[in-house]
Amino acid sequence: MDMRLRGGWRMLFSRSFTTILIGILFGFTATYYSTTLKSLTEPIRCDPSFYQSSKSSSEFDIISRIADQDVFTRSQSLPGHRRGLILVAIMTAAKYVDTRAYNVWKTWAQHIPGKVLIFVAEGTQTIHEDMPVIRLKGVDDTYPPQKKSFAMVKWLAENMADEYDWFLRADDDLYIRGEELAAFLRSVDSSRAHVIGQAGLGNSAEYGLLALGSTDNYCMGGPGIVMSRATLLKVSPHLESCLQHMLTSHEDVELGRCIRKHVGVACTWNYEMQKLFHNNQSAIKESYAKNMKELKDAITLHPIKDPAVMRKVHLRNREFKLRESRARRAALHDELSFAKKATLIRMTPNRTNDLTPWEYINNNKILFCSDRVNCPRHTVDLSIRTEMSDIITQLFDEFNLNARQRGRVLQFQSLQYGYMRVEPTKGVDYVLDMILWFKKFRPPHRTTLSVRRHAYVQQTFGKLRTLPEITFRSNIRANSSLIEDPTIHMIMPLRGRAAIFSRFAEHLKSICARSGDDLHISLTIVLYSSEDEAQNRETIDMLRESMIPVTLIEMGDIAFSRGIALMKGAATLPHNSLLFFTDVDMLFTCDALRRIKLNTILNAQIYFPIVFSEFSHESWSENDKLLADAFHYGRRRGYFRNFGYGLAAMYKSDLMSIGGFDTKIEGWGKEDVDLFEKAIKSGNLRVIRTPEPGLVHIYHPIHCDENMPAAQKDMCHGSKAASLASIDTLVDQIAQYT
Missing domain, CATH: 3.90.550.10 (Spore Coat Polysaccharide Biosynthesis Protein SpsA; Chain A)
Incomplete structure (x- = not known):
């Protein structure tokens, strides 16, 4: 056959085949989307018998009847649908729903990169209609709350498993730093089975009495338990069996045992988790009321029983975020200014009275001041000590930003002396003389040296903001009858x-x-x-x-x-x-x-x-x-x-x-x-x-x-x-x- 004819048949066949293939694919796609959209517009309804109670029902039958509403919609994702990062499930009781739980909802819950739900017993009432409350049917406020905890996990698996990559089980006395939690979870593979938190083996009185294996542990419920979607889906079918065969009265121990047995993973066995998921066992009633030094490195803090302390911790955390944002803005401004040379001179004085005096601070925390009446020296105020501690922490965070790549790290040792002054219209200036450790940890040049360095720090005041008096006062007095x-x-x-x-x-x-x-x-x-x-x-x-x-x-x-x-x-x-x-x-x-x-x-x-x-x-x-x-x-x-x-x-x-x-x-x-x-x-x-x-x-x-x-x-x-x-x-x- 003529080669030109043979080539023509090939071209015709190729074009025909391509046309047919495109037609088939178009028809399939149209049918698929039509079916999917139809299913989305017609909600799937649960079998009403799912909610009917029976006198002979087992404990897990109670857990299975956990939905608050008689009909709910299961979401079906379109191709390309992305799940949210995390859902935080807060477990609380009727006597705390309007105090602890509400303060949680009005503070850190507003900054979670996902969703927050508050789980309570059936029949629990609240005066705050804006809270997303889920009432677990057939569950009461009996303590210890094994039923409530397992019912909450079951509800999450059946209603929210397709919506989020991570799920955090929390109590109403837990503080969560949302931005830090998000950064941590984005560094972990969410497609694998994980259970993350602070690992526990029981306190000194219970050690060895919780029936844990030699390689087993559990995530302590107080600081929060993070489960990946894979873990939630795998453990959900076995919750009934685990609830019926509990060996202790601790719901977090039993949840950990159930996950270990049926999912095959244990809580993160890592010393760093004690800082990230922090649990203060020393003085529960006064936790974090006066000292919040753990907040800087933590993702969660537990326990915070007092709502006033919860608000105080939240305010402190927002101060951290505001300081970071201002530092970032200042750095960007410097870049736009073509790296203008840094200087401690904010303004040029025209006369001697315009000079702002420096105040001297020695290493005994005594402040010597030259511009105050009857004030040759006095103890440094707590506010100044706290601010200087934050400044030093921030300095060393910046020093060590790429420490691992460079094989060396700087650690603060002590403050020898310092100077500070307040420019009323500009900000606060510091000159700090510090002793610090210089460590090289990369072989063969490992060494530790004590060195002395000066730091020159400027804090710039932010712009003034006004709050209308009427709005401010009406919000504060909302709970006052006078x-x-x-x-x-x-x-x-x-x-x-x-x-x-x-x-x-x-x-x-x-x-x-x-x-x-x-x-x-x-x-x-x-x-x-x-x-x-x-x-x-x-x-x-x-x-x-x-x-x-x-x-x-x-x-x-x-x-x-x-x-x-x-x-x-x-x-x-x-x-x-x-x-x-x-x-x-x-x-x-x-x-x-x-x-x-x-x-x-x-x-x-x-x-x-x-x-x-x-x-x-x-x-x-x-x-x-x-x-x-x-x-x-x-x-x-x-x-x-x-x-x-x-x-x-x-x-x-x-x-x-x-x-x-x-x-x-x-x-x-x-x-x-x-x-x-x-x-x-x-x-x-x-x-x-x-x-x-x-x-x-x-x-x-x-x-x-x-x-x-x-x-x-x-x-x-x-x-x-x-x-x-x-x-x-x-x-x-x-x-x-x-």
Whole structure:
């Protein structure tokens, strides 16, 4: 045959075959998608008998009737459908669903790269409709919760196995760092059978009594148990048998035993899991309340029983993420700026007063400061110590970013000394002198050396953000049944000092005359007997004639106690009253009173303003003496009393919730410090302190009774010495004799 003819037949046959093949494939594809889409639009319904109970049903029959609804839809995936990363199943009880479980839902559950479901017993009710609650039919809150745990795993296998690659079984006292969990799980092959968590063999009393084999273990339920989809599907058919043949009362032990027997895998036997899935067994009631050092390296933290601590840990974790984001933004900004040379000079000062002083920190955690009155040295605040610890951790994380590839690592050993300064409009600068370990771990040059290095660190303030007051306050007071009284109720103990009280009254009259309709003030005076008591009563009558509401509480001729007096005054007012505890030596502005009202929030916030305290007028310069206005500030004229807590604003209900003033304290001082410490330790109330320029304490001589207790006497003498004169004045006087 002619070769050209033979080639023509081949071409024709090829084209015909291709056309037929395309037609077949197109017809098959259209039929497939038509069938699939039809199945998706017609939900598969479960056999109603699946939910019918029977008196003769076994324990696992109860587990099989776990769906909360009578009809549910099983999802069928289109080709190319990608499953979600993880589903977190939280097991809780009726008494904790509106406290622990709800706080979990409002904190870390919002940052999980997947889905979170909360499993409860049948019939459990909640006041929070936004929570995704799954009620397990036929399951109660019996403890230990073996039925509930196994029923939850069964529900996940039958309803969610096709939707997610990983499943985490958690309790309501577990904190999970979602971003870290996601990064960890994406590094593991999800198609294989895995059970991941902190491996356990039982505590010291149970060791060897849990019927575990020599190579067996279990994942502790507290820190969380992560199962791959393959593990969930393989263990699901055997849960009935495992539940009927339990050897212990521990549900996590029995779940681990079931997985080991029927799936063939054990919990991750790795020392690092103790840090990643952290379980604090030392002090369960106070876990992570004060120390959260484990949070930095952990994926999960357990146990956190107190919802307030759960919120505190979550806030700390979000601080970590915010710091990382800001560091990343700064690095990108540097790249865009063509690697501008780093410098500690943020601004060029035009005069000496513009220079920000550095504060020196030695290795004994003592802070030496040069710009504060009466502050040659003091212990470094906890906030600064915590911040420096975070900075050092972040530094070494960056140092060791590629440590394994380079075969060397740096480890922090100690801080020799450091400097810090705060640029009010820029940020915080640090210079740190550190001792660190330099380790080479790659043979043949393995070595460990102790070296000394300097680190220069800048922290830049973020942009200011405002929160509408109405929204902020309404959210905080959502659980409060009280309505705030708009009046500021001043409570003031008074014994003698008639001339000073007359000055206070005249000032109060002028303030009320200028305040307008938005500021309502009342005055409660707790009056002690004295030689000039008659003059004080005349001043009180004058205030009443000025239409200022004044309540008088008679104390008679008894020993003076500021704590008792303030509690007597508070007792006459309702629980929704805004109390402002003040002294007769104070002067204030309308703006200060408005800020007191704004900064005090019912059931949420207590305000301890830092007042400006005058030095002895004898120490003032001539220029200061020419200024008659008390609301004038200068280094030689006075100072903001950072260590003073005598003035405080709070609602009466909050005063009572923290225990009120200590009425056993007599004489001068200490009752205010005691109240401040109670407020800090309460945990439920936020304490705010800020310099208040509208509150001025007029100088008066302080007389310290030598018979008072030693602690009060030391405080009295310290306050007396601090109020005499400024550092500048003392230096000038010393210079005259040198």
